[in-house]
Amino acid sequence: MNKQFEGTILPENQRFSILLSAIFILLKLFLLHCYAAIYNITSSNPLSQNEILISPTQVFELGLFCLDNTTNQYVGIWYKNIAPRTVVWVANRENPVIDSLASLKIGSDGNLKIVDENEVTLWSTNVSVRSNSSVAVLLDNGNFVLQDGLSEQQLWQSFEHPGNTLLPGAGIGYDRETGERRVLSSWKSNSDPSRGDFVTEIVPRSPPQALIWNGSVPYWRSGEWNKLRFIGLQGMDSTYSRAISLVLNDDQESGYFYLSLNTTDTSITILSEGTLKIMSWRKDTGWYSTWKRPNNTCDVYGTCGPFGICKISEFPICSCLEGFVPKSDEEWNKNNWTGGCVRRTELSCLAKTSLEASQGEETDRFWKMNGIKLPDKSKYQDVKDVNECGQWCLNNCSCKAYAYVMNIGCLLWSEDLIDMQELSSGGEDLFIRLASSELGDHIIDLSNIFKMNLVSS
Template sequence: MRLMISWCSCLVIFCLLQASHRTSGVAYNITPSEPLFPNQTLVSSGNIFELGFFTLSGSENQYIGIRYKNLTPSKIVWVANREQPLPYTDRSAKLTIGSDGNLKLMDGQENIVWSTNVSSRSNYTLAVLLDSGNFVLQDGIYGEIWGSFEDPTDTLLPTMKIGVNVRTGVKKFLISWRSDSDPFPGSFSTGMTSETPPQAFTWNGLTPYWRGGQWDKSKFIGIATMDQSYSSGFTVQQDTQKGTTYYSVNRYDIFLYMFISPGGSLTIMYWDDGARAWLMDWAAPNNTCEIYGTCGPFGVCNSLNSPICRCIDGFVPKSNEEWNSLNWTRGCEREMELNCQKNTSTSTYTNVKKDAFWQMSQMKLPDSGNYISDIGDEEECESWCRSNCSCLAYSYVSTIGCMVWSKDLIDLQEFPTAGEDLFVRVAHVKAGGSRHKAVIISLSTIAGIIFFAVFVFVLCKWRANKTGNFRRLLDSADTPEKSTELTQGNAWQKQLKQDDSLELTLYSFDSILLATNKFSTTSKLGQGGFGSVYKGKLKDGKEVAVKRLSSTSAQGVEEFKNEIILISKLQHRNLVKLVGYCIEGEEKILVYEYLSNKSLDTFLFDSRKKAELDWGKRFQIIQEIARGLLYLHRDSCLRVIHRDLKVSNILLDEKMNPKISDFGLARMFEGTQVLVNTQKIVGTLGYMSPEYAMGGIFSERSDVYSFGVLLLEIVSGKKNTALYDQGHLNLLSYAWQLWSDGKALDLTDVAMAVSSHLEVTRCIHVGLLCVQDHATDRPNMSNVVLMLSGESDLPQPRQPIFTFQAEMPNRSIPSQQESIRSVNTITNTVVEGR
């Protein structure tokens, strides 16, 4: 009997230990049998986001939500039970999956506090947190059936959408917290209107608070700081047939978010690794003029003027007393009745003067405009408005079309730059006076411009003399390639004169000698085709990587020039940073940030160190390289094609975060240029796309091909060229054979611990899509980022036939760097076309 009691006691203790183990630590999914408890967190595979129970300072409530992991201060990006908090003392609460397949937040008494409330068509569902920040409920058979991106709170993450469906009445808006310590829905909301063209709005309750203006297919024209490139960071998708209008942040750096604050500020924040802090990228409203209707109807706001409000020409304040007391909200009224509105008989109408249109430039166009779809040009737009007396103003924007206004012109703002032309209907007499005034203003402006041009010319001459040695060095290098890129002819020289690279630190050669111990062999990190790289330590104790270009290299000056121009302009957490440079005599030296873990190949291809890269870390590296490449192609102020993306050009910092390096072979382009042909082929065999290796044609899709090779190398832990003895031409043919045989997972590096076979399979799938023979069959990097995060469907790949090695097995390759691992620098293989 005593023995049985002892055995039962042990069993009870064991069960309690098991329960304790289940309710603490980290989880990677939630299933019906494995709920999430208050002292657990659900973590995304790349350790970017975590979901769990949390409390806020000064609050006695408990919430479940998503926040960035391992960032201090962190940011809560989504809250499930913002309207129904749990008591902080309830430690028996849990997030589980019920018998109906729905996620349910249960309190300690098993009451449902929050639920997803969707229909599942199978008996098995599970919930996972993606690296995009999307918390999804997956049906074991039918895929995703719910995601937190479909139920936004106050924060918009990249790839997440907000907007409206006019047919279903569903609105997905950002709604602010009530206060910084209370996530209960506040009074401010941000979303899109369904009109054409759509507009971005922030409302305070039902009252407009801020307006972004009309969407012109590339930007909101009411935001003066936006431009027409992808770097504007926004995109709008409008489907008139489905009645949907959606808006999203189009920058795929996951360490970036937009949120609406409790005070109504719509803000974009990004994480700066150097500062180890969240920094503001953009915010609205940014001044009083950006608050909706500050100057009232027919009033114009200009933040540079004092007072900031004035009436449109031909209008006067409705109340001079209020206007003089700086209360402008009642706005202005017409000073003289429009001619077309006068009650004239048919016999005398011909004697009535016609109304004119007063042009206002650099304007934020007013609210409540109507889009006229069947008008093709500006003349037709003016004619339509002139023939309709109810038309008070019109504007023709080439990327939108004809817009007209028949109501009071509200929320007008005058920009110092950018903006659109607005034509306001005024009585003829006033229009004449306005023209006279316009002539005076125009003459004054021209005189000012001439004075400014003379001043700039003198300033440029002075700076040119000051920096003459630097210019002469860079201008001495001729560009051999004849293409339509910016390197054509003297374009680089023009670019240099427009963009001063001397904002970087200029080091003396003596300081470089001291930092590298006179370029001692013990400081040497590696050697490439254009020179050697050394570890250095500056006087302030900062460690750097010093790249000393070889004086005998024919490409040395060109690479030097290229890297200074490009890297000094590019700022991204996944790109290596250029600290400064040194020019003395024949010495040309670049100084980079030092990355302690050196290059990716030192881990990936080393049998002793590759085990340090488990699947979670490798997947994170893949995703961050993709984001860095997307930044180069689409999100940066330039449009850059790297041309030498490979494992040895991926550097790793102390936290194993990847950074793309070596821009000596990169090229930047203008406009929407797609294909470039060059007579000189540069790069590394095995990573070159077919159209580049054989025809000298390169584009963004050439980098995509290189990324696909790199991705498959990271998954397999094998070099692309290391499989000849196994009966395959290279890694690509080996990967395809396994894929076509249904054995894709056999490609996985045996030294790697795998946490998600689904992610590995998806990566192999994406890698094969990236190495398709035809450039048009490859996805762009925007799609690649979405595919990797599971936000996009994947088409089936075709068999990649091309292998450079197979075409030219006996061709000699200048591969000094192939036998020496690239460490904390870039190495370049140059192949001259024959």
């Protein structure tokens, strides 16, 4: 008697889907082994589906590729001899090629274009080109460049249009004069390079600082740049100071400043979950992370709310500044500190008239904190020294705190103090304005120096 096969028969549409996926995987494997290397793209020599553009000494490759679990095609740049493939830039990240053959070509207007099999343009450099003699080349630093083939004038470069990764020689920053803003923007996921939720930028303040945004909400910040390092980064020693540099134009109000990497084996990437990482490469270990932020809960912007300070080594990690109490005891007891703290005692300068103050009434004083990641939203004041900085703050009732930082000078705060962290090493001194009654007998009278009192915490 014949035995009947008792297996599960898949529906026809599911079998077709599995067959299509298998064919696509085989096609990708076939193409990986059949790529032809080219060294430039011209109007008569486009980059087709089975070709790879290679940098002169074969450090980087550029070509069409697909990510895992998707048939969408992208034009991207990756390291040639590093496995698994590490994509550092994607041209058409917002507009992939779907279910069609594609090519990268120089059009009749001299611009680079990604077109599908129907010659529909999916991405273009879209710059003004005087002739159609354009040539595109991939440099050994990973910069993809469109240049005039006659004059070799650079017309466009990928370094001016960063994705989620910053390579050595590239930069992010802001040009106040033109309004240009270069940022790193995360992928949506490992299989979707379109713009995600997180953006890293150098904010055009004086002094500038690095900031990660989660949509329109601050997620992490570096603290101010003091011409050597970002002062809010614990452990940012000479190793990292050599790896990055921030160059400001002489005219900071209209100049362009950028963050660049100084070492060739290093990159900075903003991941889809919002982590900013400095990555380095070693032949024996591959890629490894040398630094990342946020690194803990205290690194996340505003964890302890206004007038709260975070210390990761303590529990609870948040506490109120001297002279402040939780805004909501109920929320605070639930370890929800984002509401922050409020003053226990009104400032003397708000409670008294200037006439009363001039007649010898008590004035506000300052509580000194050491080793602090300074709060956000500082304002620079051009004064000669720390004494003049403190006096300026005391004379202006809107001034809630001040600090005098090496290579920066006088910083003042007129808004709520937020995103403060106590650092185990490094950090700055911060002087917080309090009503004199808050300080009791702990006042150290330094009035002979600049007619104000400072109290050490």
